Amino acid sequence: MEDLGVDVAQAQLAMEQEVDGMLQQLTDAMESGGLPALANEVQEIRQKVRDVTAQVAVTGPPNVGKTTLISTALRLSAETAALLQHAPKPAPCFQPGRPRVIFWELPAIGGASFCVNTYLRQVDVDKYTGFLILSCTEFSREMLGLASELRRIGKPFCLIRSKIDVRRRCYRKREFADEVLCALRRQPLPHLDLESAVVRLFYLDCRDSEDFDFKPCVQALQDASPSALLRHSLLVSLSYLSNKFQLKTSLKQLTPIWAIHSLVVDPVGLAGLPYQVNARFLVDQIYFYRLILGIDFQALKVQAKRLRLPTFVLSDELRAGLPCSLSEVDVVAELTKWTALKVPVANSKLKWVPLLRQLPGGEISGAAVIRLLDFMVTQYMIDVYRIESKIAAVLRGE
Structure with a gap:
């Protein structure tokens, strides 16, 4: 898409x-x-x-709030969230009794040996409805390279600037978007331009679904679902x-x-x-x-x-x-x-x-x-x- x-x-x-x-x-x-x-x-x-079950991939470097985002979206208990945090990756998680949407916490992105194509092959990219790519600082070339490849193959994704609560004054300023995406400006990628990336950029406090762009991010992913029944599944599963x-x-x-x-x-x-x-x-x-x-x-x-x-x-x-x-x-x-x-x-x-x-x-x-x-x-x-x-x-x- x-x-x-x-x-x-x-x-x-x-x-x-x-x-x-x-x-x-x-x-x-x-x-x-x-x-x-x-x-x-x-x-x-x-x-x-x-x-019909939507599979949503959540990825990014270590300690950016992946587990917290999943726990908030699914309204998981603290005990379940703790188990997810320490589970081998990829780790699936869904609401008990209502597995219409499964969030997968993928292995962390980064490292000298990181290769986008290898990573997507290892996590079985085709099974996911869409990707949420998190960073709590600027997006690295590896993360933007992943976004670029997802855009090339038509897989919906959102770029998420997490832990936004610590920089509230910068929320939704164009200067902040430029700062977050400066890696893209330095080394342009073939399938992802700045304008496209900014449209896909959301700002989240992963602990709070009522603040910042939590709901718009989920709704954007719902609207971009590759099939009508997958979209319905996401609407129903994440109805709140x-x-x-x-x-x-x-x-x-x-x-x-x-x-x-x-x-x-x-x-x-x-x-x-x-x-x-x-x-x-x-x-x-x-x-x-x-x-x-x-x-x-x-x-x-x-x-x-x-x-x-x-x-x-x-x-x-x-x-x-x-x-x-x-x-x-x-x-x-x-x-x-x-x-x-x-x-x-x-x-x-x-x-x-x-x-x-x-x-x-x-x-x-x-x-x-x-x-x-x-x-x-x-x-x-x-x-x-x-x-x-x-x-x-x-x-x-x-």
Whole structure:
């Protein structure tokens, strides 16, 4: 990928095209083998989406904050971070139970015998979604040579000036960028110019995801992901660092898949609904939205503890319709409302209507489930904004 600052609209279009391909797969399955084939195909697609895992490489000289950056991004405990620091390199690390993104701390860069091509071959460069290259001083020729080679082969990367907290007054000044990249000016590299390098340059205090360029750096890497599903995986896995609008859009683009899954994989008849549906699957899917958005009870408890507040101060900000302790009864009651309203699917999802009409419950069943899932994503995202506003007010002393 030539530029890290890829157009977000282009990235969203890539996801739309990915989902269009899934629609074609499901349509072909229905036409060739009916409901059994459709059920098998939608389960395979679900597994494909769940299996996509982004691999992010973190490298640089010794003692520049590589382990700290990974620990902060993944919200690791101090004990886990200590194990990572002393693990043989390359060392993988991911959130327990949620390995959609794996950060790899690579062997340190530098030394008289360092060779970029040998290094990339040894760490298996092709398996990584992107690279984070850290330095706490100026970038050496070895580091910039690595960046130059990554740019040549089309691998996304970010140059990160770490430990920026010790030089706050220099943050984001062009003079500082020139100082950091002076090695590039002295010895120009064939595939990396100063303008390109400055675009890719981020300033981090690796201990604090809320300060400086931590979030913009992660978001730039997400946007530059080489495939739509890898980008989705990064958005979901690092949701608290993600652009909320992009995350919401990515989640909503997949709701027709999950709607069809709920209607053709192990559906059962339920009182009040004129069609069969797998309510347990919908409960799990809706709880998944709550979990990745960080508004489940455990996440709120951790946030409240950090702020030295009772958990209810944050949980009281939740306004979404379904209770915290989700049950199949709650979901069916909500789904019954959407079915009775007979609200059509959004214009962006009209392409799904021909396939929905072939389902046992007809178009109205698929439309109701899609609208329910879209509604929950929207409402939960509003809750996220409310909680963020509350936290900001608490930090201001209000």
